[in-house]
Amino acid sequence: MANKQLTVQELETKAKETRRLIIQMLAKAGSGHPGGSLSATDLITALYFNVLRFNPADPLWPDRDRFHMSKGHCCPLWYAILAQVGYFPQEKLFTLRQLGSMLQGHPDRKTPGVESASGSLGQGLSVALGMSLAAKMDQKDYRVYCLLGDGEIQEGSVWEAAMACGHFKCDNLCAILDSNGCQIDGKCADVMGLEPLAAKWEAFGWKVIEINGHDMLQILAAYEQAKTIKNKPTIIIARTIKGKGVSFMEGVVGFHGKAPTQEEAQKALKELA
Amino acid sequence: MAEQLFQRDVYGETLVTLGAANKNIVVLDADLSSSTRTSLFAKKFPERFFNMGVAEQNMMATAAGLASCGKTVFVSTFAVFASGRAWDQVRLAISYNNFNVKIVATHAGITVGPDGASHQALEDIALMRVLPNMNIIVPCDGPQTADAIIAAANQPGPFYIRLGRSKTPTIEGKGKFELGKAQILAEGNDATIVACGIMVSQALAAVKSLAKLGKKVRLINVHSVRPLDNAVILKAAKETKLLVVCEEHNIIGGLASSIDEVVAENYPVKVIRVGVRNRFGQSGESEELLKEYGLTAVDIEKAVLSNLS
Numbered sequence A: 001m002a003n004k005q006l007t008v009q010e011l012e013t014k015a016k017e018t019r020r021l022i023i024q025m026l027a028k029a030g031s032g033h034p035g036g037s038l039s040a041t042d043l044i045t046a047l048y049f050n051v052l053r054f055n056p057a058d059p060l061w062p063d064r065d066r067f068h069m070s071k072g073h074c075c076p077l078w079y080a081i082l083a084q085v086g087y088f089p090q091e092k093l094f095t096l097r098q099l100g101s102m103l104q105g106h107p108d109r110k111t112p113g114v115e116s117a118s119g120s121l122g123q124g125l126s127v128a129l130g131m132s133l134a135a136k137m138d139q140k141d142y143r144v145y146c147l148l149g150d151g152e153i154q155e156g157s158v159w160e161a162a163m164a165c166g167h168f169k170c171d172n173l174c175a176i177l178d179s180n181g182c183q184i185d186g187k188c189a190d191v192m193g194l195e196p197l198a199a200k201w202e203a204f205g206w207k208v209i210e211i212n213g214h215d216m217l218q219i220l221a222a223y224e225q226a227k228t229i230k231n232k233p234t235i236i237i238a239r240t241i242k243g244k245g246v247s248f249m250e251g252v253v254g255f256h257g258k259a260p261t262q263e264e265a266q267k268a269l270k271e272l273a
Numbered sequence B: 001m002a003e004q005l006f007q008r009d010v011y012g013e014t015l016v017t018l019g020a021a022n023k024n025i026v027v028l029d030a031d032l033s034s035s036t037r038t039s040l041f042a043k044k045f046p047e048r049f050f051n052m053g054v055a056e057q058n059m060m061a062t063a064a065g066l067a068s069c070g071k072t073v074f075v076s077t078f079a080v081f082a083s084g085r086a087w088d089q090v091r092l093a094i095s096y097n098n099f100n101v102k103i104v105a106t107h108a109g110i111t112v113g114p115d116g117a118s119h120q121a122l123e124d125i126a127l128m129r130v131l132p133n134m135n136i137i138v139p140c141d142g143p144q145t146a147d148a149i150i151a152a153a154n155q156p157g158p159f160y161i162r163l164g165r166s167k168t169p170t171i172e173g174k175g176k177f178e179l180g181k182a183q184i185l186a187e188g189n190d191a192t193i194v195a196c197g198i199m200v201s202q203a204l205a206a207v208k209s210l211a212k213l214g215k216k217v218r219l220i221n222v223h224s225v226r227p228l229d230n231a232v233i234l235k236a237a238k239e240t241k242l243l244v245v246c247e248e249h250n251i252i253g254g255l256a257s258s259i260d261e262v263v264a265e266n267y268p269v270k271v272i273r274v275g276v277r278n279r280f281g282q283s284g285e286s287e288e289l290l291k292e293y294g295l296t297a298v299d300i301e302k303a304v305l306s307n308l309s
Helices: A008-029 A034-039 A041-051 A072-084 A090-095 A124-137 A156-167 A188-192 A197-203 A216-228 A262-271 B007-021 B039-044 B056-068 B079-085 B087-096 B110-115 B124-129 B142-154 B199-212 B230-240 B255-266 B286-292 B297-305
Strands: A066-069 A144-149 A173-179 A207-212 A234-239 B004-006 B025-029 B049-051 B072-078 B101-106 B135-137 B159-162 B167-169 B183-186 B191-195 B217-221 B224-226 B242-250 B270-276
Touching (some): A008 A034, A008 A041, A008 A090, A008 A216, A041 A144, A041 A216, A066 A124, A124 A144, A124 A156, A124 A173, A124 B025, A124 B056, A124 B087, A156 B056, A197 A207, A207 A216, A216 A234, B004 B007, B007 B025, B007 B039, B007 B101, B025 B039, B025 B056, B039 B049, B056 B072, B056 B079, B056 B087, B056 B101, B072 B079, B072 B142, B079 B087, B079 B101, B079 B124, B124 B135, B124 B159, B124 B224, B124 B242, B124 B255, B135 B142, B191 B199, B191 B230, B191 B297, B199 B217, B199 B297, B217 B230, B224 B255, B230 B242, B230 B255, B242 B255, B242 B297, B255 B270, B270 B297
Parallel strands (some): A066 A144, A173 A234, A207 A234, B025 B049, B025 B072, B135 B159, B191 B242, B242 B270
Antiparallel strands (some): B004 B167, B183 B217
16 A cells, blocks of 8 residues: 655655654654654655555555664654554654653554664664575565665675675665764764775675655655666665754764753754744 | 484575565575585575675674565574674564564584684574563474474574584484473473473483483473473472573573573472583584583583582
């Protein structure tokens, strides 16, 4: 079941609502990762509302498209989206990180809509590869999407997966790289530079589409283009701003893994009104 | 002379049989398919076999992804790599997710031989035993390998099955294989020997030799290190008062530790460990290494005799 297509304007409104939920959830939880959740918000909002095929009433529908969030620390974003598209009631969002909650600090199969746990960086693209191979074997037409972070891809296992996805010509797989340029200890370029990213992925046999990850038109066009690529996997390298949408979080490394205080949350919500 | 089989030959053949009956079975290997014998499956069912290259971490998490889509996935490489190289993937993507992935690790233990310490997994049971959801089977011979593979295929959830490199003598009269149920191979009340894997045949020889000295020693084959058959272990503790645990593994963290834990919590008796005494392995022929590291029938017999009250 595909949701009805939203206009760019409607998607932007949804993205803003998603950002508001992220801020509220994190302020309530008192811990978590706002920076990367906000940088990937536009990408994942567009994916769920206009691209992915799924049915919240039947989370295990065999023909559903798969989405896997490899950079698991950004699960507040995922949870906010899953609630909005109907996997569970929105009030559940405010149990994030609490004892016994189905919304764990990092993704967990307890949450409807979550296919596989993540949180230890660098594993998700391999999991997505397994899903892609299963689709091919079963001659199913579902597609597999996987969100990676640009700090995350310093993990060597990501490149094992990149190699294998290229080798097996996984054209039903689309990776999304949230390239916000920041990681815990600073700018990616300073901590462990990996540019040129496009050349690296191309060398591993991937189709690379580079976009501004906050431009809905570019995002939608990239997803559509990825569907047309044959005999190779696609990666959308989305250039983004960490903490996007909240002025005092934008580009600020310190908000990688620090929740906003109540005061900061109020300020942020005003900006996102 | 008993029949001698390579456990990995039996593994490969069993996979082919299972694969013919169950289209959901998928097999992954990391460039060792001729050694692990998954090549037999690859030849028969190329569309359900993936050689993942020398990239074990990716292989384990790929197996998880396949399992998430309903596949029963067998994953093979040498035990050192299956347990150590990709432990984080095994922990989160397989064990935590509780996915239907069967890790069949070959070339475990000191009897890998001339390849030396880098290739001799002496800590893999320990590494797997601390992961919730993970079932662990250490079959004692060829036929039991088939039983273990079939049991793993039929029961949902993650498994670690530990196989050796060398041929193993087939042990007669084991009875039916049941996951989590230990097998009593000899009765006796003077002491109990508990063993798994290749150490079962060494233990059997020790039991026969001890019988000649008038000592009736019970022998328990613990093929399922997890779930462990606590009842059979505790019964032996109560009735024989001495347990000698034999494994081709570090004495820390493996079968002996499992037995220690059960006994210490419920019915403390003396537990003596026959295993690799917290050393790395080295190059040598299997038989030489078993002697050097104190893993022969003679060593087991000595351990029993010197601890009998």
